[in-house]
Amino acid sequence: MTTETSTLNSNQNNKKRARIAGVLYLCVGIFGGFAQGFVAPKIYAAGDAGATTANVVANSGLVRLGVVADLANQVFFISLALVLYGLVKHVRPSVARAMLALVSIAVAIGSLNAVFLFEGLQVATGTSYLTAWGPAGINAMVMLLVEMNHYGLLIAQIFFGLWLAPLGILAYKSGLFPKALAGVLILGTICYLIDVLAAFLASDIGRMIHGYVVIPCAVAEISMVLHLLIVGVRNTTKPVPAVA
Numbered sequence: 001m002t003t004e005t006s007t008l009n010s011n012q013n014n015k016k017r018a019r020i021a022g023v024l025y026l027c028v029g030i031f032g033g034f035a036q037g038f039v040a041p042k043i044y045a046a047g048d049a050g051a052t053t054a055n056v057v058a059n060s061g062l063v064r065l066g067v068v069a070d071l072a073n074q075v076f077f078i079s080l081a082l083v084l085y086g087l088v089k090h091v092r093p094s095v096a097r098a099m100l101a102l103v104s105i106a107v108a109i110g111s112l113n114a115v116f117l118f119e120g121l122q123v124a125t126g127t128s129y130l131t132a133w134g135p136a137g138i139n140a141m142v143m144l145l146v147e148m149n150h151y152g153l154l155i156a157q158i159f160f161g162l163w164l165a166p167l168g169i170l171a172y173k174s175g176l177f178p179k180a181l182a183g184v185l186i187l188g189t190i191c192y193l194i195d196v197l198a199a200f201l202a203s204d205i206g207r208m209i210h211g212y213v214v215i216p217c218a219v220a221e222i223s224m225v226l227h228l229l230i231v232g233v234r235n236t237t238k239p240v241p242a243v244a
Helices: 003-043 049-058 060-088 093-125 127-162 164-174 179-201 203-231
Strands: none
Touching: 003 049, 003 060, 003 093, 003 127, 003 203, 049 060, 049 093, 049 127, 060 093, 060 164, 093 127, 093 164, 127 164, 127 179, 164 179, 164 203, 179 203
8 A cells, every 4th residue: 555545544534533523522512511501500599499409390301301411421522532532642642641531530520420410309309308308308408419410510620621731732733633723722721720710719700700701612612523523634644543
């Protein structure tokens, strides 16, 4: 096989992997957006245990869908990381491994976090809990579990944000993506971390700036999804080592 043929095959394989990654990333956005952006806000009423419990009971079917969607989101996320790892691990193996490790931590936290919301539903709708604890006890426990889900999501966001930094570095070094896209991904990491720090250190300020600080994060991730789906990756002038 000639060098030109090898390079052509490598470029074609890279584009296929990129498109697969784009589909997986889109699924992360859809399933994660539904679970964390739609279901969670309908359930959690900050500072109001009674309202939170009422929301869980009134939307029990939606809560179940949200839990399943969140777990599916974690599967898509780790699958996305594995595909991207295969695409760019030749650039900087240590950075690629760091990217995979950060996603693995985020997925582990996110998967455990879904359990808290499901258990909140079990407590809110289970008659045995009502008999043992009474309405006030039920409200307090449901609030505790839903708040653990809420703040657990913020903790997972640390790693969901951090993984964009090695991804941005690999995108920049590989030449497979525009350098501007790599810069936006790293900016996304910074903004995710600012959002988390503000939520824990100054919650009032965090709520005020949340809608603004997540804009660069959304731009970074949407840009990456669209680039993977529409463009794929740039052609290289030399064959990329085969993925094991």
